[in-house]
Amino acid sequence: MTLGPHDLGPHAGFILGAYAFTALVIAGLIGHAMRDRRAQTRALAALQDSSQPASRSSAERRA
Amino acid sequence: MWTRLAHPGHFLRWTAPLMPWLAGLSGVLLAFGLYLTWFTVPPDYQQGETVRIMYIHVPAAWLGVFFYGAMAVSALGTLVWRHPLADVAQRAAAPIGAAFTLICLVTGSLWGKPMWGTYWVWDARLTSMLVLFLIYCGIIALWRTIEDPNRAARAIAILTLVGAVNLPIIKFSVNWWSTLHQPASIMRMGGSSIDPSMLYPLLEMILAFTVLGITLHLTAMRTEILRRRVRALTIREAERLDAGLPLGAVQGL
Numbered sequence: 218m219t220l221g222p223h224d225l226g227p228h229a230g231f232i233l234g235a236y237a238f239t240a241l242v243i244a245g246l247i248g249h250a251m252r253d254r255r256a257q258t259r260a261l262a263a264l265q266d267s268s269q270p271a272s273r274s275s276a277e278r279r280a
Numbered sequence: 281m282w283t284r285l286a287h288p289g290h291f292l293r294w295t296a297p298l299m300p301w302l303a304g305l306s307g308v309l310l311a312f313g314l315y316l317t318w319f320t321v322p323p324d325y326q327q328g329e330t331v332r333i334m335y336i337h338v339p340a341a342w343l344g345v346f347f348y349g350a351m352a353v354s355a356l357g358t359l360v361w362r363h364p365l366a367d368v369a370q371r372a373a374a375p376i377g378a379a380f381t382l383i384c385l386v387t388g389s390l391w392g393k394p395m396w397g398t399y400w401v402w403d404a405r406l407t408s409m410l411v412l413f414l415i416y417c418g419i420i421a422l423w424r425t426i427e428d429p430n431r432a433a434r435a436i437a438i439l440t441l442v443g444a445v446n447l448p449i450i451k452f453s454v455n456w457w458s459t460l461h462q463p464a465s466i467m468r469m470g471g472s473s474i475d476p477s478m479l480y481p482l483l484e485m486i487l488a489f490t491v492l493g494i495t496l497h498l499t500a501m502r503t504e505i506l507r508r509r510v511r512a513l514t515i516r517e518a519e520r521l522d523a524g525l526p527l528g529a530v531q532g533l
Contacts, residue, residue: 225329228394235333235387239340242379243492249375250499257506264513 288365288505295498302495309488316481324478333391335482338466339489340383344412345450347377347493351419352444355437365501367433368508370440371423372500376493378416385409396460404453405461408446415443429508 225232317335324331351373357366388406389399400406419436426432454463465473472479 228328228330231390231394232329232332235336235390238386238390239336239383242383246376246379246496250496250503254499254503254506257503257510260510261506261513264510264517267517 288368288508291365292502292505295502299495299499299502302491302498306488306492306495309484309491313481313485313488316484321478321481327395330391330394331478333387334478335485337384337387337391338482339486340380340387341409342486343489343493344377344381344384344409345447346490347373347380347497348412348416348440348444348447350497351377351440352447355440355444358433358437359441364508367429367437368501368504369497370433370436372497372504374416374419374423376496376500378413378420380489380493381409381413381416385413401460403459403461404457405450405459408450408453411446412443412450415439415446419443429511 313335317332321332321335323329351370354366354370354373357363358370385406388409392401393399419439422436422439423432426435451464453459454461466479466482474482
């Protein structure tokens with residue numbers, strides 16, 4: 218098999234398999250990091266939003 | 281100065297502007313490293329094109345060990361100074377270190393089959409890397425088992441420090457035992473045994489993987505801090521509901 222300027226020879230499957238596996242795992246790490254970050258940001262925003270009306274009403278009560 | 285920077289709130293603030301730059305730098309370094317690996321590096325005189333696996337195998341092995349070392353330092357921070365960011369750093373590093381150790385094991389296996397004629401041998405270097413992967417898995421599993429983060433932090437810090445014994449075994453296994461795995465060829469007495477035409481692209485790939493790993497780690501640490509805030513807020517909200525207080529009566533976060 219040829220890739221770029223190289224004929225990868227009889228072991229092409231091993232070489233490309235190693236790179237494909239690495240790309241898959243790294244893509245998984247990046248994807249998981251982004252998904253997790255988005256989920257936590259959303260959860261935090263939702264919790265802060267739920268406590269906002271109360272802080273407003275207690276401020277109103279004080280006033 | 282250090283204490284101020286390591287405060288979780290400050291950490292979130294000073295790392296925020298760094299993240300896009302680090303992500304961009306990781307991408308550029310990886311692209312350049314892959315260009316060198318595929319377009320400038322000559323085939324090895326013995327291994328031929330198969331040597332190209334080295335440019336992902338060695339950086340992955342380095343990161344597998346690097347992140348465990350970072351976790352061991354963080355474990356000391358948890359046990360001695362009880363610093364919350366040390367536990368955050370340790371927890372964020374474990375899955376990343378495990379992933380790179382897995383890459384090292386799989387790419388090594390795919391390199392071993394055409395070169396040694398087998399995917400796996402119970403050789404000291406291979407076995408000690410497998411043990412490292414299993415320790416990572418054990419630590420991640422323990423974190424999921426213990427619900428209270430403070431109890432989990434101490435138990436895992438102790439386990440991490442015990443597991444750190446494996447690091448010198450990994451490094452020196454090829455010297456202490458007769459192994460099928462080749463001996464150290466980058467960091468060794470008398471300088472590297474790798475030709476500069478292969479060494480510099482390899483060092484470039486190690487740098488690219490390291491910057492990528494650090495970027496992923498900082499991102500995971502930032503997310504972990506958010507997760508703990510979510511947990512604290514959820515507990516307070518639950519306490520408020522239990523006490524039958526009106527919405528928002530428990531404040532302070």
